[in-house]
Amino acid sequence: MELIRPGTKFDFIGKKKITVWISGIAILLSLGSIFLHNGLRYGVDFAGGILLQIRFAQNVDISEVRNAMEAIGSKDAMVQKFGGENEFLIRIEKGEDDLEKISKEIQADLQQRFQGKNLEIRRVEVVGPKVGKDLKAKALWAVSLSFIAILIYVAWRFRQISFGLGGIAALVHDIIIAYGAISIFDLEYSLPLMAVILTIIGFSINDTIVIFDRVREDVKKYRKENLETIFNTAINETLGRTILTSGTVMMVVLILFFFGGPVIHDFALTLIVGLISGTYSTIYVASPVVLFWDKQFSRKKKR
């Protein structure tokens, strides 16, 4: 079976004047949204605070839970419906030290107030502010170092710094877009979403390397062609693979999105955006960066 006929020649790179604008606008929208929302909406994992997931066997309206929380004295508690019927998330963002005590009191109080409604406390998360800060700092540090490692390894494998820079540029692009999506869809940035960002990084660099590899091979094969044509050829030659791989992965993520339940939902949504961005960025961020670098710095040497 053939998805893409051999000899297909779409002029991908030729469209880069348009796509520069698309990328630019997408990045602006992303950063703009994050800026307007005063940064991401951090979950308990990162901001510190208390999260309770509760479920009643009887019918309970969300307003009852809200009233109860107000009566308990937690006016800044956020209550929202979650998943199935009569199931709620209660979130209290506080940076205080004795969160553990507050959480204990709230749980006891709720049990008392909803006696006879079969309150089940399904999940409790109490995270001190120190932990979240630590996690954020360490994750940023780890990701930054891994980017540097990728840059060095790719530059070494492809014998040119431009390929390393192109790969990293695509990664940065994808991360910005993914965080933009989290901000625009107003998702809560929690641990699972951090795992998604890591997944997107992995997918994006994989996709980029596959195309770069073909370019490296084609550079040897078509010695007389200029680099831009070679990129176009390489992208076309691997187009079938790109569609198959991205399509298969996308299919999986869509299933997770529709059938994975409420916890997986945000996870899958971010991943969908990341996959699209990761595939796109190989062609329209990584490749143009290599071409640009080549034009600026390498041409003089060659001639």
Add this chain to the structure above:
Amino acid sequence: MLRNLKWRLIVYAAVSLFAVLLFLPTLTPELPTLFYKIIPTEKVHLGLDLQGGMHLILEVEAEKAVESYVERIKNNLRDDLRDKAIPVGKLEREKSNQIVLEVSGDKANWEKLLSQRYSIMQELSTTSLDKGIWKVVLVLDSRQAEQVRKSAVDQALETIRNRIDQFGVAEPEITLQGTDRILIQLPGIKDPQRAIELIGRTALLEFKLVDEDGNLEEALKGNPPEGSIILYQRFVDPKTGGVKKNPFLLKEKTLMTGEVLKDARVTLDTQFNEPYVALEFDDIGAKLFEQITGANVKRRLAIILDDNVYSAPVIQEKIAGGRAQITGRFDMKEAGDLAIVLRAGALPAPVKILEQRSVGPSLGQDSIRKGIIATLISAALVALFMIFYYRVSGVIADVALILNIILVMGALAIFRATLTLPGIAGLVLSIGMAVDANVLIHERIKEELRWGKTIRAAIDEGYRRAFVTILDSNVTTLIAALFLYQFGTGPVRGFAVTLCIGLLSNIFTAVYVTRWIFDFLTLKVNVKRLSI
């Protein structure tokens, strides 16, 4: 080439079989006993986010251990100075690791005492005040302080382990994180609040005399007599739930601590039908207790737990035999937990809860069920699609994918890794890249066939070319994952571990195992047309 084929089969089959054996204990607990003698019985552990249970991160406030260490030195010093008849005025601990004292009399005399018996306290400064009084500032040797901190953390870890063992939790995980943090995972625990109280309690048991001469009223105004302190007895009113506090003026010096306990158990008071905790001291403790009670007949001895006075009975006579009891208004559960913490020993320093997560068992099951359903649906669809698109070659790819998952699971079991949600994300990424590897190889073989190559040449060339790409992309991701593991914390590491294992097994299955099948089909079975 043919013999080569056979050897490769043996190696690949051995690796696959080994992985299956490692993975088996996870699937079913009922295996013949012989099995467990040969194969490590480690299961793939599900993280608490998937299984339900409690996750705690505690910070040991090790500085407090230094504080009480210096406090003890200070008390000894007071006694020594008195014994040597050296007049001392002020004698206080400052910060966590310093002692400030004002001494007079013969300088050589006290200097000798300090340098001989208190060499771990270094003299920071010695200044002459008027009238022959010297102000001396001592500071705890920094290496010794470090030692105290470290042993406080180690001891806290040990104590908490003891408590949890006695509490009875299946497969607890208690590990040190960094220098002063303790990570505790208790799968499947039903009453997280109770467990927290059990683990987080300092449980420092102390015996102190009541200061019968001092003025309690005056002390409550903030002027306690030198060497005395105020502690409270707390009563919880069962009707209102309010707490009443009853103050006690106590001698600051601790006569005895829970270190000399041999046993602590719950006993039922036959008269009031109320449980209390019966204490039994070891030999040293029994002698000490006999001495203390003998020397203080008709005085009150306060029994203090974590700075709360539990009772302060009058000593009627010298008590031999080394027994005492803690009474209070306990219910059976409270008394039982108290006995556990006393038996396990006190924490050398208080602990602070930095993070607590507990997932109810029903939620854990829910998320597992949904996760499994979604995973099975997507795995089935991917497998079907591969067969639909690549025909027989698709079947080969599917074999590789299934083998990949088994290998990863086997590796997770042997490395005792825990599968969490971020871990699953890493797994999904590695499987995505496994699909990609198969696609890359197949597309490349097709391309070579189009150039007019023979089946054998196309397979050789396809694998050769695709291998470079697969290696590059997998190694790049592997390097990134190693960095994430090295520099990340908990969840980031969970992601990195499954990703690393997934990538390694990916190269093995997608490249080597499928290659063997292709070679077998073309060399042995002599397939003339490639179904791809």
